[in-house]
Amino acid sequence: MTGWTRYIGHIVLVAVGLAAPFLFPNHQSQMAELWLFIVFALTWDLLGGQMGYNSFGNVVFIGVGMYTCALVQVGLIYSISDYNAARGGGGTVFTFDYTQYLEGLAVGLPAGAITGALAAIILGNFVLGMRGQYFAICTLGLGVAAAEIANGWEWIGAGSGMTAPNAPAEIDDISRFYYFFAFVLAIVTFVAITWLLRTRFGLAVNAIRDDEDKAEAMGLPTKRIKVIAWTISGLFLGIAGGILGNVKRFIDPIDVAFSGSTIGVWMVLMAILGGKGTLWGPVIGAIVFQITKELFWTYLLGWQRVALGLMIVLIVVFFPEGILGWVRERFPQLFGRRVQSRAEEGR
């Protein structure tokens, strides 16, 4: 594929993304969630697929971004402790007018990005020295620890959670409003990661996956590269968390913000389902996963979470190469010479 035809996939995706909320107005929030899932899968794959560091703890950054964004949105105008104390229909009603709301978002989302990235820098310096399964379980512990701390912290609402600010009347379709936020974020993330993987940094990241000791012996500052890669994940996940909090409207510390057993596993599953270590894999995986999940939710009332757990086991055990990996094995000519030679190396 040469010239502009290389970008057919991109063009189709952008066109579908722009048209979708007008074609299916009833599914806007699910589709907004889908774009966020694409961000989750892509940023997970930057570490899990490209660098070989399988993290279960990326939910930390989602949760940190989500809380920061909501706290900034509220805190710019009201006292946070009053706001959280009044939940469940207290005396005061907290309203936000149009400019206040937009200002809150304009400050809140970047703040979420910054705290997400900061969390990644701080945690990464401690945790990224570990490898393999120790890293995986340590990050799993990080995610749950963060959830439990948020669950006990009274100032941010503790176990009863926190509601995102009510949107003013000027925004008539709130889910369409956030759909476009999520859409733009997904596009930006995809472009950023595509670009990143083409630079020397991308090569370094892949070198760490292939043999970290050798990469270090060749003079790569592996620790710094690992932390930077996690920070980039944290940055995008922080913004995505801020958007997700506003899409979900209610921030529960364990089930929404730091949901290690749902989103934390789903992002791994999406990346593996689509094909670990490929650029389009996470995108395809997220789309297939979100559709399957919504079908489960519609048709398997009460058993959907059991079915999702079974799906994890089945995919991990029987289909570990993912959709793109399978296609690549069956039709290597579609991927040209470069990919074929990577397949020969045993990935």
Place this chain on the structure above:
Amino acid sequence: MLDNISILIAAPTITLDLVINGLLIGALFALTAYGMALVWGVMRIINVAQGEFVILGGYMTYALTTAGLPPLLTIPCAAAITFALGYVLHYAVITRIVDRDLFVSVLATFGISIVIQQLLNTVFGGDVRVVDAGLGTQFFMGGLIAVSEIKIAAFLLVCVLALVLVLFLKRSRLGQAIRATAQNPRAARVLGIDTNRVYAMTFALNAAICGACGSLVAMAYTIHPYIGLPYTIRSFMIVVVAGLGNLPGVVAAGLGLGAAENIAGFVLGTQFQLAFVFSLLVVVLVWRNWRLSRKRQYLK
């Protein structure tokens, strides 16, 4: 928080009470950790579904006592049920991931744990359950230290179980086969040991241990569909601290963790007790890895 610490210093009986209760539950942690170390050492699999087996055993006890069985009789039943489940799970899933990457086993058993917890949630509902074993409470030192009898009974039963398990591994043919496979699976195969069967028995045995622990948890403490993961994390932490195949270390780490957790729950407030457990896991791993990194090594 500082107030709570000064209470502990001013009233040593409260500290003693916390430590004793902590040691009693610590024995349960140690036994589940020993099961995890067994599977890890023999099969090279980190079983993240460990805690779910525990909770499943607890729910089996709950279901059987509701059906009219005396609580103490349900312990072998729960162990038998989880043993069967472990056996089936091994041939359905685990046997396919035995020689794959350790991360695959983490993810696959994580999937199994989600299936189990969601099944429990769907079948038994999300309420906190407790089984009344019909035992009273013992008071020591003039009523200052209260320990419920079922916790003492659970502690003793755990000791007996551990002893039986150790003797089984040391003396029986199957136990010897398990240890041989742990040392060198290829040599074990050459010598005529059916390693696949050994793997199946190890995994099922671990599940049975967890099931028995779980039914004690249901009687002495509480169960809930979603509290399996803390048990997994505790086991993992104990194994990381003690190392594989180090029984005294596992016992010491388990008892220590139980006591530390209870004191932390008192000092920080019970809402932060689980946060303490999970943060402790991160701290333990980071600390151990940091010690190794000074020798240019890492946790393997």
